[in-house]
Amino acid sequence: ADNRIYNFSAGPSMLPVPVLERCAADMLNYQGSGMSVMEMSHRSKVYDGIIKETEATLRRVLSIPDNYKVLFLQGGATTQFAAIPMNLLKTGKADYALTGSFASKAYKEAQKFGDMHAAFSSKETNFDHVPTQDELDIRPDADYFYICANNTIYGTEYQYDPETPAGVELVADMSSNILSKPVDVSKYGVIYAGAQKNMGPAGVTVVIVREDLLGNYPLEKYPVMLDWKTMADKDSMYNTPPTYGIYVLGLVAKWVEDMGGVKAMQERAEKRSSMLYDYLDSQDFYKTVAAKDSRSHMNVTFRTGNDELDAKFAKESMAAGMSNLKGHRSVGGMRASIYNAMPIEGVEKLIDFMKKFAEENK
Numbered sequence: 001a002d003n004r005i006y007n008f009s010a011g012p013s014m015l016p017v018p019v020l021e022r023c024a025a026d027m028l029n030y031q032g033s034g035m036s037v038m039e040m041s042h043r044s045k046v047y048d049g050i051i052k053e054t055e056a057t058l059r060r061v062l063s064i065p066d067n068y069k070v071l072f073l074q075g076g077a078t079t080q081f082a083a084i085p086m087n088l089l090k091t092g093k094a095d096y097a098l099t100g101s102f103a104s105k106a107y108k109e110a111q112k113f114g115d116m117h118a119a120f121s122s123k124e125t126n127f128d129h130v131p132t133q134d135e136l137d138i139r140p141d142a143d144y145f146y147i148c149a150n151n152t153i154y155g156t157e158y159q160y161d162p163e164t165p166a167g168v169e170l171v172a173d174m175s176s177n178i179l180s181k182p183v184d185v186s187k188y189g190v191i192y193a194g195a196q197k198n199m200g201p202a203g204v205t206v207v208i209v210r211e212d213l214l215g216n217y218p219l220e221k222y223p224v225m226l227d228w229k230t231m232a233d234k235d236s237m238y239n240t241p242p243t244y245g246i247y248v249l250g251l252v253a254k255w256v257e258d259m260g261g262v263k264a265m266q267e268r269a270e271k272r273s274s275m276l277y278d279y280l281d282s283q284d285f286y287k288t289v290a291a292k293d294s295r296s297h298m299n300v301t302f303r304t305g306n307d308e309l310d311a312k313f314a315k316e317s318m319a320a321g322m323s324n325l326k327g328h329r330s331v332g333g334m335r336a337s338i339y340n341a342m343p344i345e346g347v348e349k350l351i352d353f354m355k356k357f358a359e360e361n362k
């Protein structure tokens with residue numbers, strides 16, 4: 001692991017070094033099979049063992065109840081923006097909390113399929129906060145209520161599971177905070193996430209769906225690839241699944257388990273993020289972007305208030321061995337993405353750099 005830098009990318013992001021080492025060791029000849037996992041038929045016995053183990057590990061780590069299906073799909077989280085209404089709409093109505101760019105994109109995509117309603121929006125304050133339960137205006141006859149659990153670009157995160165009226169399923173995009181804390185899966189109808197931040201390489205999307213929600217998809221008019229039931233019935237192998245990504249995801253889930261599970265990940269995440277927020281709150285050179293009670297444990301956003309200084313920060317931090325600290329173009333400033341694989345040392349190094357930069361540029 002020599003010469004690696006602290007990569008604060010929002011995604012694809014750092015992976016645990018033991019996982020990468022294991023990939024390297026397995027690369028040419030996976031456990032005596034004589035081939036790389038990349039070269040294996042997805043119908044082979046060896047690969048069948050890999051995908052089953054990935055699913056079993058993920059189920060243990062996230063305590064996924066037996067009445068939920070776990071799907072490994074392609075197309076990224078963005079494909080699910082359409083697949084969600086396509087699979088879940090019955091009355092044709094659904095409600096969305098607009099807390100950022102990805103929630104808004106999901107809402108816009110869903111409008112092609114039915115009557116969509118914004119149950120909340122923080123757009124006017126450039127998505128600097130997520131709603132409290134009281135602020136949610138969810139229609140009692142909606143089929144589902146949709147949230148983006150962690151808003152990667154703005155650095156905001158729900159600190160609670162929203163409650164919905166009876167019969168309204170809770171659906172969550174957990175792309176940027178899955179595996180970072182325990183989650184009570186039974187409160188959700190659907191949880192989904194692209195893998196490339198906290199679970200593995202880009203190319204796999206995990207959908208966790210309660211079984212009784214399957215079977216409403218109008219297969220006669222919609223593409224078979226987006227039908228969750230088809231994928232569930234075929235154990236994600238209706239066609240060729242993203243085989244290598246699923247293998248790496250299994251290794252990452254095992255790493256989480258070996259490290260003490262999602263509870264340990266939560267402790268680590270709270271430590272990393274509070275080090276940064278405590279420092280940010282203790283000075284006035286940098287300003288935080290997200291409202292205090294909405295702050296994300298995964299993406300910490302801040303700015304100097306001066307675009308030129310922000311650009312200088314990005315450049316000099318890169319030269320100091322920390323990459324991807326430039327904020328998203330829609331927010332500006334800086335963003336430190338500190339997912340599960342980011343060591344405390346990376347955050348210490350970042351804070352040291354921030355102090356020095358503030359001293360030199362105030």
Ligand code: PMP
Nearest residue numbers: 076077078102152173175176194
């Ligand atoms: N949702 C969230 C919360 C994200 O952070 C992202 C990617 N940055 C997406 C959805 C889109 O994911 P993908 O690129 O896998 O379609």
